[in-house]
Amino acid sequence: MDILIQNLLNALQWGSFYALIALGYTLVYGVLLLINFAHGDVFMVGAYIAFFVATFFLGFVDLSPWLTLALTVPLTMLLTAGVGVTLERVAYRPLRRKGAHRLYVVITALMCGLMLENSNLALLGASRKKFPELLDKVIYTWGNVSVTNLKLIVIFTAIAVFILLEFIVTRTKIGMAMRGISYDKFAIPLMGIPIDNVIVFTFVLGSGMAGLAGLLFAMSYPILEPYMGALIGWKAFIAAVVGGIGDIRGAFLGGFLLGFIEVGVVALFPSTYRDLFAFSILLMILWIKPTGIFGVAKTTKI
Amino acid sequence: MSLLSIDGLTQRFGGLQAVSDFNIELEEGSLTSLIGPNGAGKTTIFNLISGFYQPTEGVITFDGTPTSNMKPHQVTSLGVARTFQNIRLWHDMTVMDNIRIAQHYRMGYGVLDAIMRTKNYYLREKEIERISTELLEFMDLREYAEELPTNLPYGLQRRVEIARAMSIQPKLLLLDEPAAGLNSSDVDGLITLIKWIHDEFDITILMIEHQMKVVMSLCSWIKCIDFGTTIDEGPPEHIQSSETVIKAYLGDDSI
Amino acid sequence: MQKYSFNFGIWGMALIVIALSQFGALDLYIQSVIMFIGINVILSSSLNVVNGYMGEFSCGHAGFMCVGAYVSSILSVIFFSQNAIFGAPILPPELAIIGFPIVVIISGLVAGLTGLIVAIPSFKTRGDYLAIITIAANYMVISAIENVDVIGGSRGFMGMRKVVNAMTDVIDLPWMMIWVILGTYMSIWMIRRFVSSTYGKGIMAVSQDEVAAEIMSVNTNKMKMAAFMLSSGLAGVAGALFAHVLGYVNPQSFNIMKSTECLVMVYLGGMGSMGGAVLSAILFTVMLELLRFIIPAIDTGLHIINVLPDSYHLSQVWKWVLIPLTLILLMQFRPEGLMGNKELPKLFPGLKKFYKFK
Numbered sequence: 041m042d043i044l045i046q047n048l049l050n051a052l053q054w055g056s057f058y059a060l061i062a063l064g065y066t067l068v069y070g071v072l073l074l075i076n077f078a079h080g081d082v083f084m085v086g087a088y089i090a091f092f093v094a095t096f097f098l099g100f101v102d103l104s105p106w107l108t109l110a111l112t113v114p115l116t117m118l119l120t121a122g123v124g125v126t127l128e129r130v131a132y133r134p135l136r137r138k139g140a141h142r143l144y145v146v147i148t149a150l151m152c153g154l155m156l157e158n159s160n161l162a163l164l165g166a167s168r169k170k171f172p173e174l175l176d177k178v179i180y181t182w183g184n185v186s187v188t189n190l191k192l193i194v195i196f197t198a199i200a201v202f203i204l205l206e207f208i209v210t211r212t213k214i215g216m217a218m219r220g221i222s223y224d225k226f227a228i229p230l231m232g233i234p235i236d237n238v239i240v241f242t243f244v245l246g247s248g249m250a251g252l253a254g255l256l257f258a259m260s261y262p263i264l265e266p267y268m269g270a271l272i273g274w275k276a277f278i279a280a281v282v283g284g285i286g287d288i289r290g291a292f293l294g295g296f297l298l299g300f301i302e303v304g305v306v307a308l309f310p311s312t313y314r315d316l317f318a319f320s321i322l323l324m325i326l327w328i329k330p331t332g333i334f335g336v337a338k339t340t341k342i
Numbered sequence: 343m344s345l346l347s348i349d350g351l352t353q354r355f356g357g358l359q360a361v362s363d364f365n366i367e368l369e370e371g372s373l374t375s376l377i378g379p380n381g382a383g384k385t386t387i388f389n390l391i392s393g394f395y396q397p398t399e400g401v402i403t404f405d406g407t408p409t410s411n412m413k414p415h416q417v418t419s420l421g422v423a424r425t426f427q428n429i430r431l432w433h434d435m436t437v438m439d440n441i442r443i444a445q446h447y448r449m450g451y452g453v454l455d456a457i458m459r460t461k462n463y464y465l466r467e468k469e470i471e472r473i474s475t476e477l478l479e480f481m482d483l484r485e486y487a488e489e490l491p492t493n494l495p496y497g498l499q500r501r502v503e504i505a506r507a508m509s510i511q512p513k514l515l516l517l518d519e520p521a522a523g524l525n526s527s528d529v530d531g532l533i534t535l536i537k538w539i540h541d542e543f544d545i546t547i548l549m550i551e552h553q554m555k556v557v558m559s560l561c562s563w564i565k566c567i568d569f570g571t572t573i574d575e576g577p578p579e580h581i582q583s584s585e586t587v588i589k590a591y592l593g594d595d596s597i
Numbered sequence: 598m599q600k601y602s603f604n605f606g607i608w609g610m611a612l613i614v615i616a617l618s619q620f621g622a623l624d625l626y627i628q629s630v631i632m633f634i635g636i637n638v639i640l641s642s643s644l645n646v647v648n649g650y651m652g653e654f655s656c657g658h659a660g661f662m663c664v665g666a667y668v669s670s671i672l673s674v675i676f677f678s679q680n681a682i683f684g685a686p687i688l689p690p691e692l693a694i695i696g697f698p699i700v701v702i703i704s705g706l707v708a709g710l711t712g713l714i715v716a717i718p719s720f721k722t723r724g725d726y727l728a729i730i731t732i733a734a735n736y737m738v739i740s741a742i743e744n745v746d747v748i749g750g751s752r753g754f755m756g757m758r759k760v761v762n763a764m765t766d767v768i769d770l771p772w773m774m775i776w777v778i779l780g781t782y783m784s785i786w787m788i789r790r791f792v793s794s795t796y797g798k799g800i801m802a803v804s805q806d807e808v809a810a811e812i813m814s815v816n817t818n819k820m821k822m823a824a825f826m827l828s829s830g831l832a833g834v835a836g837a838l839f840a841h842v843l844g845y846v847n848p849q850s851f852n853i854m855k856s857t858e859c860l861v862m863v864y865l866g867g868m869g870s871m872g873g874a875v876l877s878a879i880l881f882t883v884m885l886e887l888l889r890f891i892i893p894a895i896d897t898g899l900h901i902i903n904v905l906p907d908s909y910h911l912s913q914v915w916k917w918v919l920i921p922l923t924l925i926l927l928m929q930f931r932p933e934g935l936m937g938n939k940e941l942p943k944l945f946p947g948l949k950k951f952y953k954f955k
Contacts, residue, residue, distance in 0.1 A: 075725060131925055140932030143654055147864045148928050150857055151921035158917035274732060274853060281729045312751075316740035319733040323718075326730055330722040392812055418814040430809040432802050434938065442795045443802050447814035449795065453823050456794035457787050463794065470795055510814060 042184035047307050053191050053260070055299025056198035060253035061276035062283070062291035063205065064124075064246030070286035071221050071242045072136075075146050078127055078153035080273010082247050085156055086120040086254025087171075087264050088164075093119070094172050109174040116255045117248040124247025125240055127152050133236070153273075161266040171262035194256050201249060202292050208245070209288055218242055222286065275318075282322050284335030293333055298322070345370045345546050346391070346422075346514055351400035353386055353570075360386045361570040364400070368514070373540055373547045375561040377581075379590055383570040384550045385427060388516050391548075392424050393417035405513065419447035423512035425503045427519045427550075431491040437502050438487040441474045441509045474509060480542075481505040481535075497528040501535070508539065515539070517549035521556050533559055558582070566590065611778045618771040630886050632774060632842050635781040636835050637878040641862035642788055642871060643831035648860070649869035649938070650792055651824045652804030654728040655715065657735030658832050658859040661708045663851035664738060665833025666840035669704035670757050671748060673697060673841070678759040682747060690763035697764065697776065701837045708833020709826040711738070716825035720818045723807075735856055739848045753847035757840055777838050784831045789871060791827060800824045801869070861924060867934030872941040877934075884923070888916045 061083050068076040093115050097108040131152050135145050178189040209215040217238045221228050229235050257272075258264060275298060283294025298318060305317040326332070346368040353361040361383045368374060376384045389395045391402060393414040402410050409417050423444075432440055449470070455463040478484045483498070483505055491499055500520060507515060520536070521529050533556055540547055540560075551557050557564060558578045565575040568590040574581065581587055614631060617623045623631075640658065647655045675683045677693040688696060714737075718730050743751040764772040791797040799820045802810040811817045840846045862881050866873025896911035905911075936944065 069725075075728070131929075134929055135932055138932045140928070141868065143648075143868070144864060144928055144932055144934070146654070147860060148925055150860065151924045151928075154857070155918055155921040155925070158914055158921075162912060162914040162918055270853075274736075278729050278733060281726060285725065312744050313740075315736050316744060319736045319740070323714075323730060323733045323737070326722060326726060327718055330718070330726055332726070335726075394808070394812065413816075414811045415814045415816050418812060424812060426809070430806050432805040432809065434805055435798070435801060439795075439798060443798050443810075443815065444813040446796070446799055446816070451796060453791065453796070453827070456796050457790050459790060467795060506813065 043307070045185045047303050049185075049187050049191060049195075051300040051303035052195045052296070053299070054302060055296035056194045057253055057257055057272065057295075058276045058279045058298050059198050059292045059295025060201060060249050060256075061273060062280035062295045063201070063288065064250045065277050065280040066283075066285055066288060066291040067205075067218075067242050067246040069280070070288075071218050071239060072132075073142065073222065074132065075149065075277070076246070077146060077149040077273075077277075078156060079124075079246065079250060080269040080271075080276065081153040081156040082120060082124050082127075082269070083250040083254050083257075083273060084160070084266065084269025085123050086116060086247075086251035087258040087268065088160065088169070088254075089119045089123075089251065090116040090255035090258050091169050091171055091264055094174060098172050098174075105172075105174045105176075112174070112255065113252070117251045120251025120254065121244040121248040123156075124243045124250070128240065128243045133239075153270075157266050157270065164266070166265075169264040171258040171264060173262070174259060190256075190260055194260060197252065197256060198292075198295075201252070202288070205245065205249075205288050214238060214241055278319070278322055282325050282332055284332030287332075287334040290332055290334035344368055345405055346548070347403045348387075348391070349401045349403075351387070351390060351402065352398050353383075353390060353395060354398045359570055361390065363571060364567070365572070366565065368546055368548060370513075370546055371544060372563060373536075373561050374549075374563045374565065375557045376548065376550045376565050376567060377552070377557060377587075378567040378573075382568045382590075384567060385518060386570075387567075388424060388518055388550065391417075391516060392422060415447065418510060421511070421513035422516065423507035423510040423514070424516035425500075425507050425518055425520060427522065429491075429496075429499050429503055431499060431503055431506065433492045434490065436488050437483060437491060437494075437505075438474060438478070440491065440502060440506050441477060442470055444506045444509045445470050445473065447510075473511075477505055477509050481508070497524055497531070500524065500528075500532070504535070504539070508543070512545060514546045514548065517547065517551075519550050519552065521551055521553045529553060529556060532556065536560055607782075611782075615771060615774055615778070618774050619769075628771065628774060629842065630882065632777045632838075634879050634882045635777040636839050636842070637858075637862060637882050638781050638875050639784045639831055639835040639838075640859045641866065641878040641881075642785055642874040643828045643835070644859045644863050645866070645869065645871070645874040646788055646792070646800070646824050646828040646831075648863050649867075649874070650804060651800045651821070652868070653719065654724065655731040655825075655828070656728055656853070656856050656860055657715070657731035657733075657738075658828075659851040659853070659855035660731075660735035660738040661711055661829035661832035662836035662839065662855065663742065663848060664711045664829075665704040665708040665836030666846045666851065667742060667748065667754065667836075668707045668833070669700050669837030670754055670840045670846055672700045672703060673760045674754075674756045676700070677763055678756055680756050690760070691767050693760050693763045694767055694772070697760070697772075697841075698779075701776070701780065701834055704837040705830045705834040708836065709830030711833075712825045712829030713822075715829070716822045719821045719825065732853065732856075735851075735853055739852060742848045751848060753845060755845040757846075758844035761841055761844065773838075773842050777842065780834055780838050784834060785871070785875065788827070788831070791823075792871070797823075804869075864934055865924065865927070867936035867938055869938040870934070870936040870940055873934060873936035876936070880935075884920065885916070888919060889913065892916060892919075 061079065064079045064082070065076060068074055090112055093112045094108055097103045097111055098105065131148050132145055135148060175190055179186050209218060217228065217233045220233065221235060221238060276295065279294035279298040280291045282297065283290030283292070301318050301321050302314055305314050309317065344367040346366070348364060348366045351361055351364040364387060376387065378384055386395070390397050393409060393412050393416065397410050401408060404420055404422060407420060409420065432443070450466045451463050478487055481501060483502060486494060486498065491502055494502065504520065521532055524532060536547065537560060539545060562577060563575065564578055564581045566573050566581060566587045573590055574584045574586045618628050640662065644655065644658045647653050673693070674680050676688045676696055677686050677690045679685055714734050715731050719727050722730060742748070748754050761773055799810065799815045802815050803817050803820050807817055862877045863874060865881060866877030892911050892913060892915050899905045
């Protein structure tokens, strides 16, 4: 029983990471129908930005850990959002304007991701970075179950972000514009909505959340390396699709589902089987529901 | 025996009843038209006949074979060809290729024949080539054989689509609004074409059409539907003076 | 006769390459580059069947390559060489020359059957959802192999070098070069014949309008299955050759990164262009190898003009910064790939004189 709860908490934590990243995929996909394959690497960049910001404030300015954390959170989100928006401006928007085939934009995204990964490796070297400790570790124990304050923070942040985004997308004017673009890219400008601003806003939201995920991940697993974003990014993307890509609830559900499956597999089998089982289960879900859990089947009109 | 017989056909999409209890018997060689206001369920009936939807209830029998549970390509290979309301040619392939690929069901060879280029392959390709060239000749499209459909004017694209349907060598041809988007001289050409196809190849034709000129000058039997049910049917003279039909189109003026 | 001169040219070149490698005029490095070009040509033209002609987005091509590589390696080691795990060879190693092509064909067939994990879901699923299935298939294959300890698990599998040596012992020829050239030629030959037949053009009909294809009597499920199986089968052939050229395989060399390379080659060439796929595979491989020399040169240059600090040296990692960058720039100028969906004779009508394009 205790092991079950312990694993449940682990699953929730991993699910939160996946969900936060899956969100970025889903937001961009929902608006542009573009698989932003660079997103996993934006997450990695977010973690590195958090590392630099935190060491700067701790080391050079000599602030207290608490103050550093309070400054690192908004700064990381902002700077990571900047990276995402830059990618959009420099690489995706010109292609969109030229009316390139959708898949060419996807390939460009893939290339951007590779570039982020490898330029990081080339500039900073292969040595791993150790993330400074910003939070005093507090362990709460009930019986045999123990949980760190960080784990709780991660889980609650994910839930808070979900509520916030759900609110933005369904209740605000800009959220309505975002949903509108995915239906008809050509009619939206005719209605007087500045389509490019809406797209930039989408990237700000998605990349900002990736930055937040990067920070939280770096705090939980304080070793940074350039390829950390690749696998977790692909997995989060798969999670987003299984949930039904383009739907925020889907991204969260998919993320947590993947977290539960992975932790469940590791609890029962040797950990090398994790990917094999996780992907087989996800494949089965897609087999049964070809457009994901929340996805709506597109009807072809003839 | 009739070529196509539909008995008690009903199609529901969620709560919406698109077609309800629709019946039709098409005699071999007949030329029938389905008319009715927009959204009456005409195209849905076509989709059901061609196997694109599986009917909720009812039986469709074509040439003695029940087709309700067949896939579209199986239904087509029995000899049911159709055109689409919005032209759906394969836009990146030449007119000739469009015609050739539509004969897929009687290709008569498989992947291995294609790769090994067996005798059978050459024989069949030659046969398909011959049929296609002949058909293009018949349909007055010979000179456009190597053009891409997107580069052709709309009227010609319609003609190519009809030619593509004809290359299936159908027994029943379903035309979904063949005159939509054509100007009046094109429409006259279309009427002649359909009449000619009907007489020359002895094909049964069922069409959906809004332009009364086309319907009245071609069809011997007209079925008018609204909200998925037949509201009236008969020869053109009967429909022209039918009050129910006029009411369906123009509304009730008895208020 | 003139229109066959292209074919003669190709065979002439192949013979020259084989002769040069036989008499040691080409050093081993250049030989291996030529072999990798061949393997990449197979990969890119076979992925082009699904991603180009059929318009799907398959991003797990390396998974099928992995299946081919492992199946062929295990078979050839079991049959033709002494091995710690599988014991003595079942057949005399001298038979490897005859046996090897059969092994390659079998591994292609097995990889083609593995393609069914993707082909069957593709009946119902399309587009990005199918893309996920292909990625998941890639991970599943790798992960499955990593968990089989008999064939080395994540440590990899080796012993194919002995089989290649056994071939050379019988007749002293650059055998792998010959097999790669033959394999490349046969693959292109198969794909070209398939997509130029009216039957094979059904996959283009599926790509351009699936609904119309199905209603115009094309059995779309069968076409999808044929395309996926052909594509993954040839990827398996490429994998088999790859494994024997290297003499060593490791599951991680077939990860999503390798699949990305395949994707890049297809989209660099242009979707649905056979010539584009071949050309881009050659360009891509050559570019990769050239950068190996260019980067140190740039490094020295930058140090001479004192732009870089003495402690920092440009490493080979920069290769994977420069290649994506080049591709991103290329996409900006030619958003439809090098050749679009056209074939060579459309762009250079003069070529028609020398070759019969079917």
